Amino acid sequence: MSDRKDLSGKFIKVSEPEPHVLLVELSRGPVNAFHEPFWREFGRVFDDISNDPSVRAVVLASSLPKLFSGGLDFGGLSSLGTFDKDPGRKALQIREHIAQFQDSIAAPERCPVPVIAAIHGVAYGLAIDIMSACDVRYAAENARFSVKEVDIGLAADIGTLARLPKITGNQSFVRELAFTGRDFSAAEALQMGLISKIVAGSRDQVVAAALQTAKLIASKSPIAVLGTKRVLLHARDNTVQSNLEYVATWNSAMLQSSDTPSALKGAMEKKSATFPNLGKPPTAKL
Known part of the structure; x- marks a missing residue:
């Protein structure tokens, strides 16, 4: 520690x-x-x-x-x-x-x-x-x-x-x-x-x-975890349809991350994937 x-x-x-x-x-x-x-x-x-x-x-x-x-x-x-x-x-x-x-x-x-x-x-x-x-x-x-x-x-x-x-x-x-x-x-x-x-x-x-x-x-993809938290917070305060539109927009960018193919490769090979740190993350409110 x-x-x-x-x-x-x-x-x-x-x-x-x-x-x-x-x-x-x-x-x-x-x-x-x-x-x-x-x-x-x-x-x-x-x-x-x-x-x-x-x-x-x-x-x-x-x-x-x-x-x-x-x-x-x-x-x-x-x-x-x-x-x-x-x-x-x-x-x-x-x-x-x-x-x-x-x-x-x-x-x-x-x-x-x-x-x-x-x-x-x-x-x-x-x-x-x-x-x-x-x-x-x-x-x-x-x-x-x-x-x-x-x-x-x-x-x-x-x-x-x-x-x-x-x-x-x-x-x-x-x-x-x-x-x-x-x-x-x-x-x-x-x-x-x-x-x-x-x-x-x-x-x-x-x-x-x-x-x-x-x-x-x-141990998970930091891109995936960050996105999951943001989408869940948005879902809490918005309608289902609004949240579906929000996550579609979010993932249209995040699916381009290298984390997705790394995670898929790790799953197929039954090995733990490693992921780079995030850049400076956003702190703005939703």
Whole structure:
């Protein structure tokens, strides 16, 4: 495992445990509570990863042995008192602040390579926003979740309410959790479709499982994986016909890549194909 100090920050550690695979670890003790410097660094780290053409898969985890994240650092809410006293101007400033927060937490979603969340212990509030912006979600059997914002007088506004209904397809379950703020288990998270796997054990075991999947993804054509992520994101927010037109246009270019004949040759010869790194990948939103 090699450190990637060029990508790490004060609150986030980045390492490369496998070729082309990054492990991004939230590392702000004692509970990975997010204040403004933390969430801005989170967005910056993922945007920097997006511009590294050697990266093909990312695992997002916590370096803390007992939990993933306690959510929002309530002390950070005091900054709202520094905004303009005029209600209209204050509202505009708060709205811009929220939009910047949303943009930072959405960074895993706009990252061109798959991001796998490996969750253990507590994952409350903002942790659900973060998970929802990832592509794949694994949880240790000891994971506990909560859409906690209602308990502090807020409607969740950083992505949970926008993404979770589309991830799970269960409006009733999502609304129950968002209205009550109650804890739910890894088993319930699997039942509702928030996660795709429960891993026996805690942090080390779920991170190992996520890294194994990331290693497999990294062995595939990076052109194919990048395209698959983009087409799936487009499909989520558009009609079937619109998505068919989108992927036809996308593949009219990407089928000209050398990755396709390399993959076909490898399949016919029953050998693992090797693929060159991407060029500097796009980071623009769809």
